[in-house]
Amino acid sequence: MMQGRVSNERSAAAIDWPAAIHRALKSQRVRQVSYVPDAGHKRLIELCHADKSMAVVPLTTEEEGIGLAAGAWLGGERAALLMQSSGVGNCVNTLTLAANCKFPLLMLITMRGEEGELNPWQIPMGQATPETLRLGGVRIFRLDRAADALATASAAARLAFDDCAAVAVTISQRLIGIKSFQEEP
Amino acid sequence: MSARLHRRDVVKALLEDRGGLLVVAGLGSSAWDCAAAGDHPLTFPLWGAMGSACMIGLGLALAQPRRRVLVITGDGEMLMGLGSLATIGAQRPGNLAVVVLDNERYGETGMQKTHTAYGVDLASAARACGFIKARIIRKSSEIASMRSDAYRGRGPLFFQVKVRPDSPPLALPPRDGAHLIRRFREALLGRRATTR
Numbered sequence: 001m002m003q004g005r006v007s008n009e010r011s012a013a014a015i016d017w018p019a020a021i022h023r024a025l026k027s028q029r030v031r032q033v034s035y036v037p038d039a040g041h042k043r044l045i046e047l048c049h050a051d052k053s054m055a056v057v058p059l060t061t062e063e064e065g066i067g068l069a070a071g072a073w074l075g076g077e078r079a080a081l082l083m084q085s086s087g088v089g090n091c092v093n094t095l096t097l098a099a100n101c102k103f104p105l106l107m108l109i110t111m112r113g114e115e116g117e118l119n120p121w122q123i124p125m126g127q128a129t130p131e132t133l134r135l136g137g138v139r140i141f142r143l144d145r146a147a148d149a150l151a152t153a154s155a156a157a158r159l160a161f162d163d164c165a166a167v168a169v170t171i172s173q174r175l176i177g178i179k180s181f182q183e184e185p
Numbered sequence: 186m187s188a189r190l191h192r193r194d195v196v197k198a199l200l201e202d203r204g205g206l207l208v209v210a211g212l213g214s215s216a217w218d219c220a221a222a223g224d225h226p227l228t229f230p231l232w233g234a235m236g237s238a239c240m241i242g243l244g245l246a247l248a249q250p251r252r253r254v255l256v257i258t259g260d261g262e263m264l265m266g267l268g269s270l271a272t273i274g275a276q277r278p279g280n281l282a283v284v285v286l287d288n289e290r291y292g293e294t295g296m297q298k299t300h301t302a303y304g305v306d307l308a309s310a311a312r313a314c315g316f317i318k319a320r321i322i323r324k325s326s327e328i329a330s331m332r333s334d335a336y337r338g339r340g341p342l343f344f345q346v347k348v349r350p351d352s353p354p355l356a357l358p359p360r361d362g363a364h365l366i367r368r369f370r371e372a373l374l375g376r377r378a379t380t381r
Contacts, residue, residue: 032244032247032248055247055276058272058275059272060268060272061268063237064269065240066234066237067239067243068240068243070237071242071244072244073366073370074229074241074245074248074370075245075373076248076377076378077247093234093235094234100232101363102362102363103366
């Protein structure tokens with residue numbers, strides 16, 4: 001499930017979009033950040049680990065993060081959940097917790113299985129991700145451009161926390177870069 | 186060795202005079218046991234999302250480090266979220282205790298055997314995951330020390346309580362999830378619950 005080395009086809013490095021998402025989480029007072037890693041989330045995970053105001057919780061499987069977000073909210077804290085699109089499939093039944101209990105669930109999802117994907121095993125879940133989220137009652141904000149990261153993540157977080165909604169930001173594979181499956185030269 | 190403890194007695198002993206204890210109850214019989222001990226705004230009972238009880242307890246324990254958090258769940262529910270033991274072990278919250286009422290059965294679906302009936306040892310799994318203390322409880326004489334640990338001991342703590350595979354009368358908690366969340370937050374956070 002975890003993505004390894006990544007080569008950015010287009011250099012999004014000019015705009016530090018993971019730092020922009022981190023800023024959005026911080027300004028929205030997110031205190032618990034859980035994740036199953038993805039190479040696309042590498043920098044954001046590092047930024048969260050380095051942030052003393054955030055408890056960072058590595059998960060064994062993505063649906064654990066939904067329970068964590070519910071518990072955080074019960075205790076008066078805000079949480080965010082980071083994963084790769086393949087993890088959305090693992091979350092399906094646990095999304096009923098968010099549907100029934102109406103607490104903020106903010107998911108940041110790096111996409112696989114989109115344009116340029118070189119691993120065919122990533123295609124089915126990647127392609128099914130938006131519909132799976134919608135069927136689970138999750139609103140979707142799509143992030144295609146690095147320049148939009150702060151605005152999109154902030155809008156998603158506001159909707160989640162102000163409206164106690166389940167909201168996902170799906171971060172396009174083009175923005176993250178395509179895994180090359182080649183050794184570094 | 187067949188279990189002698191009654192699940193309702195165990196939960197009643199754990200929740201009597203509970204003070205500021207925060208409780209998460211796993212779906213099914215464990216939630217009914219907590220309701221039978223007395224519905225309480227600071228108990229969050231689950232009606233679904235099987236496998237989530239321990240993770241909700243972890244989120245709560247991290248958010249409220251000065252309060253004690255007790256997860257009460259069943260062996261089937263625990264088995265579905267076994268990975269959460271590893272996730273808790275990596276965090277080591279000192280204020281979290283997990284009690285698994287282990288009747289070795291899926292009590293809500295026809296009393297089929299769970300893995301613990303075939304010898305799977307949840308307490309050893311919890312210990313291997315880094316829980317400070319993880320024990321199997323079989324006798325009523327051990328309940329007082331388990332309760333004392335759950336309220337005061339350094340966590341994370343894990344107790345696998347072997348209970349009889351009986352089905353006590355239903356005692357149902359409220360089932361509106363939004364209501365359960367709201368009343369818990371209001372009881373715990375007061376006015377902060379509405380300001381977020």
